[in-house]
Amino acid sequence: MSELTVDQAIIAQDLTKKFGTFSAVNNISFMVSRGECFGLLGPNGAGKTSIARMIFGFSPITSGTLRVLDQDIRISARQVKARLGVVAQEDNLDPELTVLENLMVYANYFRLPRNVARERAEEILQFMDLTEKADAVVDELSGGLKRRLTLGRALINQPELLILDEPTTGLDPYARHMVWHRLRQLKENGTTMLLTTHYLEEARQLCDRLIVLNRGTILEQGKPAALITKHVGAFALEIGVEPGLHGQLLSWGSPWLKASQRIGNDLILYSDQGQELAENLGLKIAKDHLRIGYQRLRPTNLEDVFLKLTGETLQGSEDETEG
Ligand SMILES: Nc1ncnc2c1ncn2[C@@H]1O[C@H](COP(=O)(O)OP(=O)(O)OP(=O)(O)O)[C@@H](O)[C@H]1O
Ligand SMILES: [Mg+2]
Incomplete structure (x- = not known):
């Protein structure tokens, strides 16, 4: 000891x-x-x-x-x-x-x-x-x-x-x-x-x-970075789309996906190959004329890890923190 x-x-x-x-x-x-x-x-x-x-x-x-x-x-x-x-x-x-x-x-x-x-x-x-x-x-x-x-x-x-x-x-x-x-x-x-x-x-x-x-x-x-790598990878692709279409997008994205999370109308797709994921999904979405509210690719952070681990957000943390 x-x-x-x-x-x-x-x-x-x-x-x-x-x-x-x-x-x-x-x-x-x-x-x-x-x-x-x-x-x-x-x-x-x-x-x-x-x-x-x-x-x-x-x-x-x-x-x-x-x-x-x-x-x-x-x-x-x-x-x-x-x-x-x-x-x-x-x-x-x-x-x-x-x-x-x-x-x-x-x-x-x-x-x-x-x-x-x-x-x-x-x-x-x-x-x-x-x-x-x-x-x-x-x-x-x-x-x-x-x-x-x-x-x-x-x-x-x-x-x-x-x-x-x-x-x-x-x-x-x-x-x-x-x-x-x-x-x-x-x-x-x-x-x-x-x-x-x-x-x-x-x-x-x-x-x-x-x-x-x-x-x-x-x-x-x-370590913060290791937790991010382990649970969500480097990128999050946020897509605003009605929940009925989530399954379709998940299936299209599956070759690149590390994890995913649904919050109401938002679908978050986690991947180490964010750019490839976004481009490939974009092509399929255009081809099938899916109605997408918005789409945003961003680096992941600890909030994503927390979301993934609990299915809950750390309330208020996003707008109160400073980068
Ligand atoms: N003296 C106490 N008597 C009874 N319950 C308590 C007492 N102190 C804390 N608790 C309960 O224990 C739990 C943990 O409280 P704690 O204060 O440790 O949380 P916290 O993570 O510090 O939260 P916060 O972010 O709000 O400060 C809560 O459910 C709280 O209501
Ligand atoms: Mg406290």
Whole structure:
């Protein structure tokens, strides 16, 4: 066990979280290597926050084992917490204090000497582009600025492992990209990250590996690109056509198809040979005078993988993400 654990920041084995009889997290196992950015991806209610909270010692595990930074979280939550940075999903800043005071008070929990705390706080303000807001009262900040402060605050103890529960929800596109950039910098400096998100672009941009969760269970795990290759291939051909014609199109497309998905009047055909698929189908459609609403060829993404795995979309993710 010990040889293995040295390289692993998190080892979850048969991890379960129950609320009464309801299993929010159902017997899941995964490992997060040191230096890695690991994603928990899934729709509302998938169990992402429940997992994050067990990892940062906020919520007791119901069964299974959970080792975080080489320690059993049930036994050593206190020691582990000192080495973690946490961005919880719900904002828990002190609204009556200023930005700088929030950082200073938080530094106090870690018993940082005042001069060290002050120095780090100033670095963090700069890093998160908040210097101008140092003396603003948190209550008067916009949601996006609060989010940035929450992220900055999580860095005050120079954590080895950052737990980020939807770090960019509520941020405008500019701020989201800024945060992504900062997270990449932290990763380059060796910080391990566990990140929950339902933004697929965020997962693709930041995560080395991820698990796709739904209703407390793991549907898949792997590298984003590998999951796309495995399940849907490189291209999606979207065709708007009445469902009665779906069978015909599927049969024509079959030599090139990797997978397909029907959503109402939309048929999505997945293939590694998107151009060939589109051209060949186009010829047949023209020859048979099929009435097609629209046709669009595009590269695939994690949304397609999720759709394929669950038959559901990750609600709202498409229009809210930024490329
Ligand atoms: N304290 C609680 N008591 C009872 N049920 C809970 C509690 N916390 C979470 N749940 C339930 O557990 C399930 C998983 O919730 P969780 O918050 O982990 O999901 P999530 O993936 O973080 O969702 P979201 O994307 O909305 O944040 C949900 O069905 C939720 O209603
Ligand atoms: Mg959540």
